[in-house]
Amino acid sequence: MASTSTSDSSGTASAPSFSKPLSLPLTSEQLDEINAYLSTLSPQQILSWAIDHLPNLFQTTAFGLTGLVAIDMLSKLTESPPPLIFIDTLYHFQETYELVQDVEKKYGVKVNVFKPDGCETVQDFEKKHGERFWEVSEDAYDYWVKVEPAQRAYQALSVKSVITGRRASQGGERSSIKPLEVDSTGLLKLNPLFKWTFPLVQAYIDENDVPRNKLLAQGYRSVGDWHSTSKVKEGEDERAGRWKGRNKTECGLHKDYFSMKAQATGV
Numbered sequence: 441m442a443s444t445s446t447s448d449s450s451g452t453a454s455a456p457s458f459s460k461p462l463s464l465p466l467t468s469e470q471l472d473e474i475n476a477y478l479s480t481l482s483p484q485q486i487l488s489w490a491i492d493h494l495p496n497l498f499q500t501t502a503f504g505l506t507g508l509v510a511i512d513m514l515s516k517l518t519e520s521p522p523p524l525i526f527i528d529t530l531y532h533f534q535e536t537y538e539l540v541q542d543v544e545k546k547y548g549v550k551v552n553v554f555k556p557d558g559c560e561t562v563q564d565f566e567k568k569h570g571e572r573f574w575e576v577s578e579d580a581y582d583y584w585v586k587v588e589p590a591q592r593a594y595q596a597l598s599v600k601s602v603i604t605g606r607r608a609s610q611g612g613e614r615s616s617i618k619p620l621e622v623d624s625t626g627l628l629k630l631n632p633l634f635k636w637t638f639p640l641v642q643a644y645i646d647e648n649d650v651p652r653n654k655l656l657a658q659g660y661r662s663v664g665d666w667h668s669t670s671k672v673k674e675g676e677d678e679r680a681g682r683w684k685g686r687n688k689t690e691c692g693l694h695k696d697y698f699s700m701k702a703q704a705t706g707v
């Protein structure tokens with residue numbers, strides 16, 4: 441797949457012209473070229489480019505503020521925004537489940553919900569894995585509540601590309617995040633707000649009256665499972681309330697699938 445580049449009159453931005461949708465797999469040169477271009481764009485422009493270029497595109501979201509900004513932007517860019525994927529770990533706060541309904545109602549977008557394998561309720565999950573399984577093995581817990589259901593979702597829906605809500609200013613492993621990534625399974629991951637800071641995200645949410653998690657008004661900032669999410673103090677990092685006091689900053693969804701699977705299943 442050859443690409444041609446076009447420069448505007450100022451000579452600053454160079455738009456690689458790839459097939460629509462992109463044909464996969466991308467070479468590392470193509471990925472670099474795309475990232476160099478996307479890095480010059482606004483989140484809305486990145487999302488428009490994604491709608492045109494990314495095959496079988498979905499948005500994976502836990503309805504965090506960043507994902508909500510993307511949902512709102514997409515609703516203003518296209519009549520048929522990418523469908524959503526929500527991995528229901530069964531341990532979300534009630535307020536998160538209410539937010540899912542608020543978003544469905546306001547935007548009329550389809551939410552594909554995937555739960556841990558063979559489980560409809562927490563009781564089902566605890567029958568299989570025991571109570572407080574996250575205290576037994578964090579990695580195995582992450583695999584069975586998020587990584588495996590996500591992989592099942594991608595296969596069931598023939599997903600080739602997802603929009604995520606990760607940003608560089610969230611720090612840790614995200615500090616050097618690029619607009620477009622290819623994971624070890626070949627899935628394309630687009631991070632349209634990779635450059636935005638928390639205040640920018642918050643201002644967009646307020647200015648556009650985007651529905652948000654009611655827990656935010658109580659001092660929470662980043663919301664995951666109830667047993668690993670706490671409030672943050674003024675001046676603390678936005679993700680400081682996730683796995684507080686533990687040496688952990690990621691839920692496994694954005695780690696290498698094959699090593700997560702091997703750790704949890706031995707295969």
Ligand SMILES: Nc1ncnc2c1ncn2[C@@H]1O[C@H](COP(=O)(O)OS(=O)(=O)O)[C@@H](OP(=O)(O)O)[C@H]1O
Binds near residue numbers: 507
């Ligand atoms: N449960 C679930 N279902 C679907 N997608 C999910 C889920 N958890 C995380 N994500 C995706 O990862 C983005 C970052 O989430 P977080 O900052 O909460 O971190 S973490 O992934 O939980 O470690 C998150 O961004 P948002 O869209 O802002 O929520 C999603 O793109």
